[in-house]
Amino acid sequence: MLPDMSDTIVALATPSGEGGIAVIRLSGADSTSIASNVIENGVGETIENPRMMILKNLLDKNGGIIDNALVVYFKTPTTYTGEDVIEFHCHGGDFVSHKLIETLVSHGARRAEAGEFTMRAFLNGRIDLTQAEGILALITTGASPSHSRAVSLLRGGLKEKINSIRDKLLDIIAPFEAIIDHPEDDMDDEQSTVNPDILALIKKEIDDLAAGFVETSKLETGMKIAIVGRPNVGKSSLMNCLLMKRRVLVHDTPGTTRDVITEELMLGEGRFRIYDTAGLRDDAADIEREGIELTKEAIDEANAVIVVLDSSEPLSKEDAEILRNVSHKPLVICLNKSDKKSKLSVDEQPELFKSKSIIRVSALKGDGVDNLIDELKKLYSENVGEVESAIPLLKRHHGHLLKASDALEDAIEAIEILLAPDAIALDLRIALEEMLFITGESFDDILLNEIFSNFCVGK
Template sequence: MIPNDNIIALATPSGAGAIAVIRISGEKAIDIVAPFFQSAYGKDLTKKKSHTISLGHIVDGGKLLDEVLVSVFKGPNSYTGENVVEISCHGSPFIQQQLIQLFLRNGCRTAEAGEFTLRAFLNGKMDLSQAEAVADLIASDNAASHQIAMQQMRGGFSNEIKSLRQELLNFASLIELELDFSEEDVEFADRTQFKELLGRIQKVLKGLIDSFAVGNVIKNGIPVAIVGEPNVGKSTLLNAFLNEERALVSDIAGTTRDTIEDEISIGGIGFRFIDTAGIRETEDVVEGMGIKRTFEKIEQAQVVLLLVDGAKLRANNDKLKNIVVDFEKIKNRNPQKPLLLLVNKADTLTEKDKENIAGALSEVRYISAKTGEGVEDLQNKLLEFVNTGALRNNETIVTNTRHYNSLLKALEEIEKVQFGMEEGLSSDLMAIDVREALYHLGEITGQVTNDELLGNIFANFCIGK
């Protein structure tokens, strides 16, 4: 059931600012604001055209509350599909609350989290995946996540799903028709075309499912663990990445006793760097807990940077052997995880030193976290671990876990139908699997939904959206 009452909320962040925007949506939104708005030019707000802005004052019983700009959007040509009024007032928290309380006393109620976007969905202004993209757009903090959210909000992903679902629905209708004439042994659905459609749907679904691995890390940031022995320059490298003194640096081994995390954008992709406690034998209980957490972060990271002190490797074959053992130990424990071996303090090494190190260690990259030498090349290498080709080509990338789960279930049902065709199963059995596939595809765009699902989705929105 579509609600028809009038809701109000602050649409800009709470707190003091230059300007604040208060949003009201509902059938009587304009009528509620009009009695309290005195136009600077004597205009009647109820007679203003849609998508216009009026300058004036909000007055309550002769008391002037603020000078404002009032924007009017008449349904269905508004964000929510209802009449919408947006009041741009001065950003004093006191003024904000005075205006909100005024309209709460005169026909409005406080909007719930995401209720404006929920009404947009219920009024057919956008489908469910587009509504979810609104929240992703607000939360985007790098170019890649912004691009994906914008593409989804424009309907790229949902149009692809709707097209597949419609084609499948057409064939499902023909199969259902066959069941009505089962005694006459007729086929309305061309099995060859149906088989081709299933193959195409399977290919698209697998592509979307595979894209989730990339989309998920882009949306949440790619965790990169910086590990190594104490005092090899891990914290200095983190500071070099962040271009600020984020981590405490000293010559005392064991300075970093817990993991330090921060996120930066490289080439439009978010990377979350984790500076870990140095790995060594220690009797210090607190430091030992930090080292234990280091190994936990290695397991959670998408990429591991093993940093070693180049100055200590100089002509030290035993040290080189230990590094080889550590490198192989981490690599064998995480065979699918990118692992880069970085020799730090390259500015202190001669070419002969590098030849000696290269003889014992393969796939070495030289950097100087202190001077910044090699850091830019390292950032470019990290970008290679992310499939940015899909972003450049504007391919659909799945970032939403709910969509991913529905795609998996839809693919499972499609594969059941394919198996049924190969085994010559009856149409009524295949029809059941087709219906299930249609159901799961419909869940993504909101063609199939329920109150519990909507509640879970929109509870994650901010109040004013």
């Protein structure tokens, strides 16, 4: 069940604890009358000057001063919640804010539930659901890509796109259903069905949008970089160098690393997940072979690969095979052990190295690692560029898009096998409904509670 919208609600909008200021937000139809009980000399001057901060004494029930604070009035409907809102900008610290909230509650306000201010903004039509989700994403963001995604949602990027698809579906559905509803009207064959090519175009639009989700989510968890190469070339040493700590075991016995070991790494604004892997070789024993299988999975999942070669040895058949196997991925080739005499020439098999980034490093001494870091940052910004061109999505949106796409697929099939118009209309309705769920034009209490319970109290 949703909380009662007719209540006037109050909450601390800033984090609790000691701080410069504490903002207490009051929202609802009775905001001004409730506030008039705590503002010395009443609420008049505050209401007459909307959006202006006015310094006032705030009083408890016995007329004692709680604080000398700035009070500001936002007049309905152009406020965060769409309702009358009053904010009290008090001195920081829990005692003052708790006392003021207690006093406002004693005058008739109710303590707000998590996310209730934003839920009201949604229910009052100030924002749609994707924008509400953008607000939550903005509050919880910890990295640059998720920040830009949150801002885009907040600004209504996804809302506009979904509404445009909704309108296209409505343009098809409305006349089609009118014909179904009034079969007595004469209709020719053309009218009694829907052009599947138009549906295919809408489906493509939905599929393209859904594909953007994979792009954005891959940067949410960090760009995945797998370090691969044959045994003993210095993969684990390089991993430790990047992490600037001794995270993985390094040893001169080939086959030291048997499992895939992963660590998070921030380079500038970029978030990475680095995977150290078992060395790849053909004649591996049982356990090592299992490790090699895991390495292959890590390569599949990686957004980019670092291939490590031991430059103190000539290029081996295994090195060449590894280079060939990962050539479809964004690639950085590290010629490691540059502190030793080089016996590896990239000119021997130039096709393996052509147009690849090649960096000489010594994981033992740390030489050249800065160049590798620069290269990783470059890969990251290329990836982010790709993502920024896509309209950002959350998992919830993605799920609805997939269902809509399936429904359109069914509709196209229904047209092709000449099913009754009712059956086609049903599939089209499902696709439309999925669009409405994304923006919240259709919703149920469960969905709202699920979304808004993730907010903090006071937002």
